Amino acid sequence: MTPAEEFQELxxxxxxxxxxxxxxxxxxxxxxxxTWLRYEGAATRPASTKAFLSAVVTRISIDVLRSARVRREQYVGEWFPEPLLADPYQDPARSTELADSVSMAALLLLERLxxxxxxxxxLREVFGFGFPEIASAVRRSEPAxxxxxxxxxxxxxxxxxxxxADRKERRELAERFFDAFREGDVDGLRDLLASDVAMVADAGGKAPLWGRGVFGDGNVARVLAAMAAPFDxxxxxVQPHEMNGQPGAIFRDRDGRVVNTLTLDIYEGRIQTIRSVLNPDKLGxxxxxxxAWAVVREANDARRPTD
Known part of the structure; x- marks a missing residue:
C-alpha cells in the first residue's frame, strides 16, 4: 500500500x-x-502509520484549539460546534462512545477541558488509544x-x-416533533417538550437569532408554532436529518439554500434542549x-394579513 493509500484509509x-x-x-x-503534508514530507516511513498520523493530527489540533479559544472568548452570543452531518469514522466495538462523544451537548462539555x-x-475514552500512544501524541509522560x-x-x-439509549424511540419522537412543527400545533409540540426545555441559537452576530434564550415548554411551543406557517x-x-449523532433537521429556503440547522437532545421521552446554528460561517x-436576514424579513411579511 502506498503512503497516499494508507493516509486515505486513515x-x-x-x-x-x-x-x-x-x-x-x-x-x-x-x-x-x-497532517498529510507533514506525512508526505517525512524523511522516513513510521513503524506504525496509524500511531504516527494520529499523533500528528492531535498535536496540530491542540495548537489550533489554543488559538481558537481566544477567538471563542470574543464570540458574539452562544457558541456551538459546527454541525456534523455524519461521522466518517465507524467502529462497531466503540459505537456507543463514538455516538455519545459527537453530540452537541458532549462537545460543549468538552469545551470546559x-x-x-x-x-x-x-484519544483514551472515545478511540481507545493506549497510554504509551497518547503520551507520544501529546508529548507528556504516561503518568501525566x-x-x-x-x-x-x-x-x-x-x-x-x-x-x-433507544435510537428508534428518539427518531420516532423527532418525527412527531417535526410533524407538529409543520402543522403549527402548539399542544402537540408542548406534549413532546420537557417542562424546562431550552431553545438556544448560535448566530455569531451574523444572522437573526431564532430561538435564543426561550425557556419552558409553553414558551418554546408557541415560538416554534409561530415560525412554522410563515416559513412554509x-x-x-424542513429536512429531517441526523445531526451530531442526534435527531435534527436542516432548514432550507425555497432555493434549497441552508438557513440553519437544528438538533434535539432527548431524554426520558421528552426534548430537553433545542439548539440551532444560524451562523453562516458554520454552515458552508x-x-x-x-x-437568513432576508428569509426572516420575508417570513415576517408573510405573517401580515393581505387586503
Whole structure:
C-alpha cells in the first residue's frame, strides 16, 4: 500500500479525532490536510502509520484549539460546534462512545477541558488509544497523561449529557416533533417538550437569532408554532436529518439554500434542549448558505394579513 493509500484509509479516523478536539468541521479538515503534508514530507516511513498520523493530527489540533479559544472568548452570543452531518469514522466495538462523544451537548462539555485534557480524553475514552500512544501524541509522560485522563473524566462525568439509549424511540419522537412543527400545533409540540426545555441559537452576530434564550415548554411551543406557517408560505423546507449523532433537521429556503440547522437532545421521552446554528460561517459544509436576514424579513411579511 502506498503512503497516499494508507493516509486515505486513515483519513476518517483523523478527521474524527480532530473534530472532537476542535468542534469545527472546517478546522478539522484543515488539520487533516496539514497532517498529510507533514506525512508526505517525512524523511522516513513510521513503524506504525496509524500511531504516527494520529499523533500528528492531535498535536496540530491542540495548537489550533489554543488559538481558537481566544477567538471563542470574543464570540458574539452562544457558541456551538459546527454541525456534523455524519461521522466518517465507524467502529462497531466503540459505537456507543463514538455516538455519545459527537453530540452537541458532549462537545460543549468538552469545551470546559484544557486542550491537553480534551485531547487525552478523546484519544483514551472515545478511540481507545493506549497510554504509551497518547503520551507520544501529546508529548507528556504516561503518568501525566493518566492524571490528565482522570481529571478530564471527572469533569465530563459531572456534567455528562444523558440521552435515550433507544435510537428508534428518539427518531420516532423527532418525527412527531417535526410533524407538529409543520402543522403549527402548539399542544402537540408542548406534549413532546420537557417542562424546562431550552431553545438556544448560535448566530455569531451574523444572522437573526431564532430561538435564543426561550425557556419552558409553553414558551418554546408557541415560538416554534409561530415560525412554522410563515416559513412554509415562503417556500421554506424542513429536512429531517441526523445531526451530531442526534435527531435534527436542516432548514432550507425555497432555493434549497441552508438557513440553519437544528438538533434535539432527548431524554426520558421528552426534548430537553433545542439548539440551532444560524451562523453562516458554520454552515458552508452543509450546502449553499441562504441570507437568513432576508428569509426572516420575508417570513415576517408573510405573517401580515393581505387586503
Amino acid at each position: 483519513r476518517p479516523l483523523l478527521f474524527s479525532i480532530a473534530y472532537r478536539i476542535l468542534g469545527s468541521v472546517s478546522e478539522a479538515e484543515d488539520a487533516v490536510q496539514e 484544557s486542550p491537553l485534557e480534551r485531547a487525552v480524553f478523546v 497523561c493518566r492524571q490528565l485522563a482522570v481529571r478530564a473524566r471527572r469533569h465530563m462525568d459531572e456534567g455528562r449529557p444523558r440521552f435515550e 408560505r415562503i417556500g421554506g423546507v 459544509h452543509v450546502g449553499p448558505v441562504a441570507d
